[in-house]
Amino acid sequence: MGEIKxxxxxxxxxxxxxxxxxxxxxxxxxxxxxxxxxxxAIHAHARTGMVVLQAESEVAAINMIYGAAGAGKRVMTxxxxxxxxxxxEGISYIAGAELPCLLANVVRGGPGLGTxxxxxxxxxxxxxxxxxxxxxxxxxxxxxxxxMVDFVKLGFELAEKYRNPAMILTDGAIGQMMEKVExxxxxxxxTEYPDWATNGxxxxxxxxxxxxxxxxxxxxxxxxVRLQAKYAVMEEEEVLCQTHYVDDAEYLFTGFGLGxxxxxxxxxxxxxxxxxxxxVRPITLxxxxxxxxxxxxxxxxxxxxxxxxxxxxxxxxxxxxxxxxPVEFYGxxxxxxxxxEEIYDKFISTFIKGEK
Amino acid sequence: MSDIxxxxxxxxxxxxxxxxxxxxxxxDTPMHYCPGCGHGTAHKVLMEVVExxxxxxxxxxxxPVGCSVFAYHYMNVDMQQAAxxxxxxxxxxxKRCYPERFVFTYQGDxxxxxxxxxETIHAANRGENILVVFINxxxxxxxxxQMAPTTLPGMVSTTSPFGRDVATMGHPLKIxxxxxxxxxxxYVTRQSVHEANNVKRTKKAFAKALEYQKxxxxxxxxxIVTNCPSNWKMTPLQxxxxxxxxxxxxxxxxxxxxxxxx
Numbered sequence: 001m002g003e004i005k006x007x008x009x010x011x012x013x014x015x016x017x018x019x020x021x022x023x024x025x026x027x028x029x030x031x032x033x034x035x036x037x038x039x040x041a042i043h044a045h046a047r048t049g050m051v052v053l054q055a056e057s058e059v060a061a062i063n064m065i066y067g068a069a070g071a072g073k074r075v076m077t078x079x080x081x082x083x084x085x086x087x088x089e090g091i092s093y094i095a096g097a098e099l100p101c102l103l104a105n106v107v108r109g110g111p112g113l114g115t116x117x118x119x120x121x122x123x124x125x126x127x128x129x130x131x132x133x134x135x136x137x138x139x140x141x142x143x144x145x146x147x148m149v150d151f152v153k154l155g156f157e158l159a160e161k162y163r164n165p166a167m168i169l170t171d172g173a174i175g176q177m178m179e180k181v182e183x184x185x186x187x188x189x190x191t192e193y194p195d196w197a198t199n200g201x202x203x204x205x206x207x208x209x210x211x212x213x214x215x216x217x218x219x220x221x222x223x224x225v226r227l228q229a230k231y232a233v234m235e236e237e238e239v240l241c242q243t244h245y246v247d248d249a250e251y252l253f254t255g256f257g258l259g260x261x262x263x264x265x266x267x268x269x270x271x272x273x274x275x276x277x278x279x280v281r282p283i284t285l286x287x288x289x290x291x292x293x294x295x296x297x298x299x300x301x302x303x304x305x306x307x308x309x310x311x312x313x314x315x316x317x318x319x320x321x322x323x324x325x326p327v328e329f330y331g332x333x334x335x336x337x338x339x340x341e342e343i344y345d346k347f348i349s350t351f352i353k354g355e356k
Numbered sequence: 357m358s359d360i361x362x363x364x365x366x367x368x369x370x371x372x373x374x375x376x377x378x379x380x381x382x383x384d385t386p387m388h389y390c391p392g393c394g395h396g397t398a399h400k401v402l403m404e405v406v407e408x409x410x411x412x413x414x415x416x417x418x419x420p421v422g423c424s425v426f427a428y429h430y431m432n433v434d435m436q437q438a439a440x441x442x443x444x445x446x447x448x449x450x451k452r453c454y455p456e457r458f459v460f461t462y463q464g465d466x467x468x469x470x471x472x473x474x475e476t477i478h479a480a481n482r483g484e485n486i487l488v489v490f491i492n493x494x495x496x497x498x499x500x501x502q503m504a505p506t507t508l509p510g511m512v513s514t515t516s517p518f519g520r521d522v523a524t525m526g527h528p529l530k531i532x533x534x535x536x537x538x539x540x541x542x543y544v545t546r547q548s549v550h551e552a553n554n555v556k557r558t559k560k561a562f563a564k565a566l567e568y569q570k571x572x573x574x575x576x577x578x579x580i581v582t583n584c585p586s587n588w589k590m591t592p593l594q595x596x597x598x599x600x601x602x603x604x605x606x607x608x609x610x611x612x613x614x615x616x617x618x
Contacts, residue, residue, distance in 0.1 A: 026448075056475070059474075060475050063439060066439075066449065067448065071454060093438075097437075199454055201415075201432075203413050207431075207435065
């Protein structure tokens with residue numbers, strides 16, 4: 001049993017970062033994730049010698065990540081929606097140069113400066129690319145403070161396994177709320193670095209270089225093909241998905257992160273009222289659990305997708321279901337969190353009463 | 357003729373006769389730079405210093421977008437290619453994780469003094485212990501001849517076709533003088549590579565800057581005022597004359613800031 005603590009989501013994530021043996025954090029303050037840099041500034045360097053630096057902007061922070069990751073270090077940055085938009089150029093370079101690193105987006109309502117209240121409106125940006133070019137992030141969506149801890153460790157492991165940036169896509173509510181967490185033990189910092197890391201040309205060996213530039217189109221296509229093959233392996237091997245009450249389910253509620261947690265409550269309300277509702281919760285948003293939806297779609301009469309946005313993941317659910325069963329959407333936007341009652345009412349009106 | 361001894365190549369090509377050599381810190385890849393361009397010389401003297409200091413296994417370079425984006429093909433040390441303007445941030449990430457290694461960036465004027473101004477100033481202000489090589493030819497070379505932040509008043513470029521009008525396009529940015537104001541900056545010097553004596557001074561400046569980095573003195577910037585024959589639409593010789601007659605009077609050569617007591 002690890003150490004048990006009552007912690008705020010952002011602080012739990014920061015504590016996990018230190019315990020995961022992270023070598024460096026570069027970031028810029030933005031609500032609702034500023035506690036990360038604040039927590040690290042107090043605790044990180046003293047405990048593990050980890051580098052913590054407040055950059056002049058998110059643009060600079062993500063490029064510091066590029067440099068340190070390219071030199072073989074285990075590195076992480078965090079931000080919230082407007083700041084994550086500023087990082088997209090750098091993330092594209094990191095994906096193109098195939099550097100492992102971990103990002104966390106504590107999403108707030110948009111567009112523009114938006115609001116500081118929680119939202120899930122950055123699904124498209126995180127899952128579909130965000131920056132320029134064909135690339136994918138490994139995207140993990142925690143729904144508890146405990147998963148803010150667990151996914152730091154998992155995120156680093158996946159990023160390093162695939163030489164690919166991974167992202168924890170969370171929201172302002174999980175970042176700010178306090179829950180009981182079990183922490184994993186302190187892991188050692190890295191002492192060995194991969195052969196490709198540019199940390200000084202080894203004696204008697206070739207120099208290394210990190211780049212995403214391949215001016216010959218044939219080579220650039222070859223690299224794209226390799227990237228797509230890597231993403232295909234992730235889709236085969238790394239899908240994580242939770243299901244509840246699906247064995248006898250006639251209907252499904254689905255959502256990710258905080259939305260999935262509210263779906264579970266709404267499904268329990270439905271069951272109390274005699275409706276057999278199950279819940280599907282993708283944990284990895286990329287790779288997306290296509291097969292889970294596809295298989296369950298053969299058995300159910302309909303799926304209600306619930307998100308804190310205008311309907312983003314629902315597109316992937318519909319693609320996975322491929323018309324086999326109706327997929328309806330319910331969403332709240334701009335920092336509003338749907339209540340279980342609202343979701344239940346939407347289910348009754350849409351699927352039971354057949355209202356549109 | 358019969359009493360003249362014919363020399364074989366092997367008799368002539370001996371170490372004692374060597375006037376020119378390529379350091380082991382440069383690769384065999386032919387450079388893509390235009391004839392007469394100063395980049396090749398700047399690369400070579402920087403890499404000569406790295407070889408002479410014996411630090412080729414302890415140095416990491418960062419080359420962002422610009423004509424020198426392919427510097428990693430030529431410099432035989434570990435290198436990272438960076439996004440446009442972000443070299444000082446990338447270098448910060450490396451140096452903070454490996455404070456005992458040498459780190460340098462190699463940036464053009466558009467990269468360092470336009471799109472990357474924030475990254476440059478803040479890295480300098482934090483006193484990041486890195487060497488920044490700043491190639492100032494007053495024009496965007498890679499994108500073929502647009503106005504740079506350093507383009508001289510009245511100078512023609514493809515985006516200032518009637519000459520740079522400072523009333524509407526702003527004044528050339530003397531970023532070296534600007535950076536020299538910051539307490540985190542240890543050493544700022546402006547050199548050139550268009551004449552043999554200046555090449556020697558540039559080499560000395562690189563050696564000093566890397567020595568200061570070794571001693572942890574802070575941010576060092578070596579600006580090199582250079583030419584761009586292709587985009588200035590001049591012959592190499594004409595472009596070197598332009599450096600002497602026009603560029604250097606505006607961007608005077610010499611040390612702008614040296615470490616205290618040095």
